Amino acid sequence: MEQSYEQSLKRLEEIVKLLEEGGLPLEKTLELFSEGTALITSCSKYLDDAEQKITKLLGNGERDA
Amino acid sequence: MITPTPTVYSVNDLNTYVKQVLDNDENLKYIFVTGEISNFKAHYSGHLYLTLKDEKAAVKAVMFAGNASKLRFMPENGMKILAFGTVSLFPRDGSYQLYISDMQPDGIGALSIAFEQLKAKLEKEGLFSPLHKKPVPRFPRRVGVVTSETGAAVQDIFNVLSRRFPSAEVVLRPAKVQGEGSAIDIAKAIKEFNELDAADVLIVGRGGGSIEDLWAFNEEIVARAVFESKIPVISAVGHETDYTICDFVADLRAPTPSAAAELAVPDKIELKGELLSLKQLLFNSVKGTINNERANIRAIEQKDVLRNPIVRINENRKDLVYISERIENLTANAVNLNKNKLGTLAEKLNALSPLGVVARGYSLVENKGKIVKSVADVSIEDEISMKLSDGSVVAKVLRINEG
Known part of the structure; x- marks a missing residue:
């Protein structure tokens, strides 16, 4: 994902709001629509495709609870 | 210790001797003592000085810095503690004291005290x-x-x-x-x-x-x-x-x-639900816009000009015919009006014509081509012409009678 999930979601909500308010030229509407569907696709992909990555910082943990 | 010849001790010898007695008593080593703290003093060196007391008695006590630093709570006056230590004597004062190696609050645990103390301190700091x-x-x-x-x-x-x-x-x-x-x-x-x-x-x-x-x-x-x-x-x-x-x-x-x-x-599941409803909103809003546009197009399609151009042309033609008819009518009216006016004028003109006057029985007299209006216009012997309705008569002036 190029931008963070948070940013994508925010943009998506913005697009829906713009479209719901209406009054935009058809061309602009379709442009926003395709941007919105692309964002939904990339967000879904971000959620679905991820396999948790675990990295470790060097430390000196011991065997206890 | 009691001998026939009394031994005279110095104070120091006495205290040293008593200290030895105390130090050698196993019953006074590593004992637990409970009591309430009073006269508490934390010296800058880290040593703690205090008096342990109960209802009937008191005993001095000291805790050296090395042990005191390991305490997880800070002792306070009035605090009931369980002290662990050894009894000995401080030769300089001749007083015996409890040398405390560890202590904990009696009743509640030392950790609880430490917890409350640190909590209060940090809370105060914000x-x-x-x-x-x-x-x-x-x-x-x-x-x-x-x-x-x-x-x-x-x-x-x-x-x-x-x-x-x-x-x-x-x-x-x-x-x-x-x-x-x-x-x-x-x-x-x-x-x-x-x-x-x-x-x-x-x-x-x-x-x-x-x-x-x-x-x-x-x-x-x-x-x-x-x-x-x-x-x-x-x-x-x-x-x-x-x-x-x-x-x-x-x-x-x-x-x-x-x-x-x-x-x-x-939660991923919740996020997916959120995305789904956003997707629904996105599609619905665009559907709405597209439906509106479609309705607009339909409205435009309904207009005659797009439905059949011939209709529009015929309508134009009709308009044209109507206009030209109207122009013709107006022109005709104008002409008629003028015709009538002309008739009236002609009649008026006719009435004024000298010929008309002659026709009613009057005659028009001319002398040398000029209309005679006065006796002065003629002389005796002038030949004058009299125009009648059906011809003219030439006559000679015989006499002039002035008016």
Whole structure:
């Protein structure tokens, strides 16, 4: 994902709001629509495709609870 | 000791002798004494001086800096304690005292006292203030975890994180969570995360255990590290009922490590639901716009000009015919009107014509081509012509009778 999930979601909500308010030229509407569907696709992909990555910082943990 | 010849002791000899007697008495070594603290004095050297008393008696006591530094609470006047130590004599004063090597509050545990004291101190400093609480990000890219690598807590945290939000990277900094040096290690781990900027949110904690096991999370050094952390910290120590200083300082307190993981990341299922409803809204809103546009097009299609151009042309033609007819009518009317006017004028003109006058029986007299209007216009013997309606008569002037 190029931008963070948070940013994508925010943009998506913005697009829906713009479209719901209406009054935009058809061309602009379709442009926003395709941007919105692309964002939904990339967000879904971000959620679905991820396999948790675990990295470790060097430390000196011991065997206890 | 009693001899026939009395021995005379110096004061110092006496005190030294009594000290020896006390020191050699096994019953006075490593004993427990309970009492209430009074005359408490913490010397700058670190030694603690106090008097232990009960309802009937008092005894002086001292605790040297080496032992005092290990205390987890600060003794206070009026505090009832259980002291552990050895009885001896301070030769200079000749007073015997209890040399305390360890003590704990009688009744409530030393740790509880320490807990309350540190809590009160940090609260006063404002470390627990809501003003200092940082918001936990909703969609962290990296979740930092400070806990034991081998404990149950780390597995619980990993399980919840991977179930709820596998998109986030988990960064584990294994730390010693109990025993000697654990508080220092936890504090260090928190600092490392901040120095490396290695996480967007931190989970600091461990699984359940005794108050001693959890003690590292009640240490000031951990509390300060949490407070100073730029990265929001979720504290997750022990079970639901365990409260630690770390919990109070943290930006968010979770009852358990699993709960901390749930607070750290959003739920993937919920997010997918959210995306789905956004998708629905997106489609619906665009559908609405497209339907509107379609309705507009339909409305335009309904117009005659697009439906059949011939109709429009015929309509234009009709208009044209109507206009030309109207023009013709108007012209005709105008002409008629003028015709009538002309008739009237002609009649008027006719009435004024001299010929008309002649026709009514009058005659027109001319002399040498000029109309005769006066006797002065003729002379005797002039030949004058008289125009009648059906011809003219030429006559000679015989006489002139002036008017």
